[in-house]
Amino acid sequence: MRKLISTVLLLLCIASVQSQSYLGFLTDNYSGVHGVINNPANIVDSRFKTDINLVGVSAFIGNDYYGVNFTDIFDENYEIEDEAREFPKDKNNLVGNIDVLGPAFMFNINEKNAIAVYSRARAFFNVNDINGETLEGIIDNLDDNINFDVNQGSAYASAHSWAEIGVSYARIIFNKEQHFLKGGLTLKYLQGLGTAYATGNNLSIDFDANTATGNGSVTTTGEVAYGYSDNLEDDLDQVEVVSGATGVGADLGFVYEWRPDYAEYTSTDSKGKTYMPKDVNKYKLKFGLSLTDIGAISYNGTQENYDFNRTITQNEFEDLDIDELERSYGTPILSDSERATLPTALHATVDWSINNRFYLNLNTDLSLTSKDKVNASRITNVVSLTPRFESKWFSFYSPISVIQHSGFQWGAGFRAGPLYVGSGSVLSLLISDETKAADVYVGFKVPVYQSRPKDKDGDGVLDKVDECPETAGPEENYGCPWPDTDGDTVLDKDDNCPDVAGEVDNNGCPWPDTDEDGLLDKDDNCPQTAGPKENNGCPWPDTDQDGVLDKDDNCPNVPGTVANNGCPEVTEEVQKTLNEYAKTILFDSGRSSIKAESNQVLTGILNILKEYSTAKFKVEGHTDSAGSAKLNQRLSDARANAVKNYLVENGIDQFRLSAIGYGEDRPIATNKTRAGRAQNRRVEINLVKE
Structure with a gap:
C-alpha cells in the first residue's frame, strides 16, 4: 500500500502539464492557421494567402507542489521527491495538457471570407484540491509506523484524450473608416481516445500505529467514485480507439480593430471602389474575444464506487493493493454512457501596434469549467503580457505570464519562415531555482504570404486602382497622366478650353479680341470698343468735340479749328x-x-x-x-x-x-x-x- 500511494502521488506531482498551448506564438499576426486555436476570427484579413501547417507540438510542464532547479534535472542522480523544494497547501491543484496540431491549412477565399481545416490531437488531465500538506509526511510515516491523521476532504481528478477535425469559417462583418470587425466560427468533429475520472468526498485517514507489535489500526472515512471509458479497461498498451466515442464541439470569436490611420491604407479607383493592401497590419489597437471548446464526447464506460467508512488493522492496510482495494471497497456499476466535457474557456486579448514592427499584447485565458465538475477537463487561468517584434519572415516574442498555480513565468520564442520554436517559461527556468513549470513548442509550416501590391509605373498608385498601370500619373487622376488635348502645355484638368490651344496665363484659352481692333483683350484697356494700339486699344477722345482728337488737340478742353490744331483761332x-x-x-x-x-x-x-x-x-x-x-x-x-x-x-x-x-x-x-x-x-x- 505504501508503494501504491507514493507512486500515485509522485506521478501526479511531477507529470502535470500546464494547459495553455503555443504561449507567445499565438499573439503573432503571422501565426496563420494556428490563430483558430484561440479565436477562429483571426484567419480572415490575414497576412497569408494560405498557411499550411505540417506538424506542431506544444507541451507545458508545471505544478504548485514541487519547485525545482532546472539544471538539476539533468543530473542522473537527481531524485525529485527528495531534492525538489516542496510547497504543500491544503489544496494543491495539478493539470496537464499536450497539444499536437497536425496537417492543417487556412485560405483567404477573398477580401471578406476565409476558411481553415485542421487536425489536432489533445490530452488533458486535472487533479484539484489535493491536500499537499500531508503528502510530505505520509510515505515516511508509513515506513516509520508513526501516527498521522489525514483530513483530505473533497478531491477531483480527470484525464481525457481525444482527436479533432475542425472546419473554421471567418468573415469581415463591418469595415468602415477607422472601425473594423470580423467574426469566426469553428465546428469540429471529436473522436475520443479515452477518458477517466475520480472524485472523493469527506476523505480522511487516521493511522494509529502500534510500534511494538505492528498491530495498530487504520480508520478511513469518505466515498470515492471513479469511471473510465471501455477502451481503458485493459492495459494501456492495449488501448483501442472506439468508434462510438464521438462528439461535436465549437469555437466562436470576434476581433475588433481600431484603425485611426485608415486613410493612409485606402486607395480608391475611378468607380469609387476602395482597396486596402493585404500584406500590412492597419490597426493601432486590436481587441479579441472568443469562446473555445464548447462541447463534449460520449463514451461507453464503467463507474466504480468505494465506501471508505471503516476501520482495519495496520497490517491489513499495509498489505492492500489495487485488486484488494477493488474487492474490499469497490462496487462496479456499468454505465451506458460517460460524458467527457471539453475544457471550455474564454479568451480576451488587446494588441497595441507601437509601430509597424513592434507590438505589445495583453492576453488572458479564463476557464469556464468548474474544477469540481465530474469528468471535465479545464485550463488554468493565465494573464500574459507579450512584447514582440514582427515582420513577414521573422518574429520574436517574450511572454511574461502569471499562471494559476504556477505563478510567474517568463519565456521567449521566434518564428523564422517555416519554423516556429518557443517556450513560455524558458527564461524563468534559467533564473529561478524553484521553477514550478516548464514548457516548449516547436513546429513546421508552409507559409504563403500576401504579396505586396504592385506599382509597375512607380507613381505611388497601386496597380489595383491604377487605370494606367504602365504609365505614371498622379493619384487624383487614378494613376493616369493628365492629357493635354490641344497641346498648349496646359493640362486638360486646368484648361478652360481643352480643345483649343490657348495661353497658360488665360487658363489654356486663347486671348480674345472682342472689339476686333487687333489688340487682344488682355492688352486692351477698352476691350469692348475698338481703338488704336497706340492708345492701348481705346479710341482717341475729342473732349471739346471740335473734330480734333485730344492727342492732336493743343486745346483739348476748348473747341478750336483743325487749322489751329484744335485751338480757337484769333480772327x-x-x-x-x-x-x-x-x-x-x-x-x-x-x-x-x-x-x-x-x-x-x-x-x-x-x-x-x-x-x-x-x-x-x-x-x-x-x-x-x-x-x-x-x-x-x-x-x-x-x-x-x-x-x-x-x-x-x-x-x-x-x-x-x-x-x-x-x-x-x-x-x-x-x-x-x-x-x-x-x-x-x-x-x-x-x-x-x-
Whole structure:
C-alpha cells in the first residue's frame, strides 16, 4: 500500500502539464492557421494567402507542489521527491495538457471570407484540491509506523484524450473608416481516445500505529467514485480507439480593430471602389474575444464506487493493493454512457501596434469549467503580457505570464519562415531555482504570404486602382497622366478650353479680341470698343468735340479749328478788338508806369488772351517823334514790357508773350500835328503766327 500511494502521488506531482498551448506564438499576426486555436476570427484579413501547417507540438510542464532547479534535472542522480523544494497547501491543484496540431491549412477565399481545416490531437488531465500538506509526511510515516491523521476532504481528478477535425469559417462583418470587425466560427468533429475520472468526498485517514507489535489500526472515512471509458479497461498498451466515442464541439470569436490611420491604407479607383493592401497590419489597437471548446464526447464506460467508512488493522492496510482495494471497497456499476466535457474557456486579448514592427499584447485565458465538475477537463487561468517584434519572415516574442498555480513565468520564442520554436517559461527556468513549470513548442509550416501590391509605373498608385498601370500619373487622376488635348502645355484638368490651344496665363484659352481692333483683350484697356494700339486699344477722345482728337488737340478742353490744331483761332476781328483795347492803355507822362484808369482795359485784354490760351502774342511799344530817338526807343521798350509784366502777373503764361519797343520807327499817323502824334503814342498786342 505504501508503494501504491507514493507512486500515485509522485506521478501526479511531477507529470502535470500546464494547459495553455503555443504561449507567445499565438499573439503573432503571422501565426496563420494556428490563430483558430484561440479565436477562429483571426484567419480572415490575414497576412497569408494560405498557411499550411505540417506538424506542431506544444507541451507545458508545471505544478504548485514541487519547485525545482532546472539544471538539476539533468543530473542522473537527481531524485525529485527528495531534492525538489516542496510547497504543500491544503489544496494543491495539478493539470496537464499536450497539444499536437497536425496537417492543417487556412485560405483567404477573398477580401471578406476565409476558411481553415485542421487536425489536432489533445490530452488533458486535472487533479484539484489535493491536500499537499500531508503528502510530505505520509510515505515516511508509513515506513516509520508513526501516527498521522489525514483530513483530505473533497478531491477531483480527470484525464481525457481525444482527436479533432475542425472546419473554421471567418468573415469581415463591418469595415468602415477607422472601425473594423470580423467574426469566426469553428465546428469540429471529436473522436475520443479515452477518458477517466475520480472524485472523493469527506476523505480522511487516521493511522494509529502500534510500534511494538505492528498491530495498530487504520480508520478511513469518505466515498470515492471513479469511471473510465471501455477502451481503458485493459492495459494501456492495449488501448483501442472506439468508434462510438464521438462528439461535436465549437469555437466562436470576434476581433475588433481600431484603425485611426485608415486613410493612409485606402486607395480608391475611378468607380469609387476602395482597396486596402493585404500584406500590412492597419490597426493601432486590436481587441479579441472568443469562446473555445464548447462541447463534449460520449463514451461507453464503467463507474466504480468505494465506501471508505471503516476501520482495519495496520497490517491489513499495509498489505492492500489495487485488486484488494477493488474487492474490499469497490462496487462496479456499468454505465451506458460517460460524458467527457471539453475544457471550455474564454479568451480576451488587446494588441497595441507601437509601430509597424513592434507590438505589445495583453492576453488572458479564463476557464469556464468548474474544477469540481465530474469528468471535465479545464485550463488554468493565465494573464500574459507579450512584447514582440514582427515582420513577414521573422518574429520574436517574450511572454511574461502569471499562471494559476504556477505563478510567474517568463519565456521567449521566434518564428523564422517555416519554423516556429518557443517556450513560455524558458527564461524563468534559467533564473529561478524553484521553477514550478516548464514548457516548449516547436513546429513546421508552409507559409504563403500576401504579396505586396504592385506599382509597375512607380507613381505611388497601386496597380489595383491604377487605370494606367504602365504609365505614371498622379493619384487624383487614378494613376493616369493628365492629357493635354490641344497641346498648349496646359493640362486638360486646368484648361478652360481643352480643345483649343490657348495661353497658360488665360487658363489654356486663347486671348480674345472682342472689339476686333487687333489688340487682344488682355492688352486692351477698352476691350469692348475698338481703338488704336497706340492708345492701348481705346479710341482717341475729342473732349471739346471740335473734330480734333485730344492727342492732336493743343486745346483739348476748348473747341478750336483743325487749322489751329484744335485751338480757337484769333480772327482779325479779335485782333482788332485786342488792339483797340491796347491803344487805350494810359501811362504816366514820360514814364512806363500804367495809370490806374487803364485797369478795365487790361482786364478785357486778359479775357481775350485767356480765351485763346495757346496763342502767342507780341506786345509792341510805339512813341511819337518828339524827343530824341534813343530816348523814344527806351521808353517804348519799357512800356511794352510793363504791359507784358502786368499780363504775366495776372495769369498769362510768360512764354506766350514777348515784348519789344519800336520807338518812333512805326508811326501810324503824321507827327506834325497834335492829333497825329497822339495816335503814334500807343501799345499794340499782335498775334504771333508760327
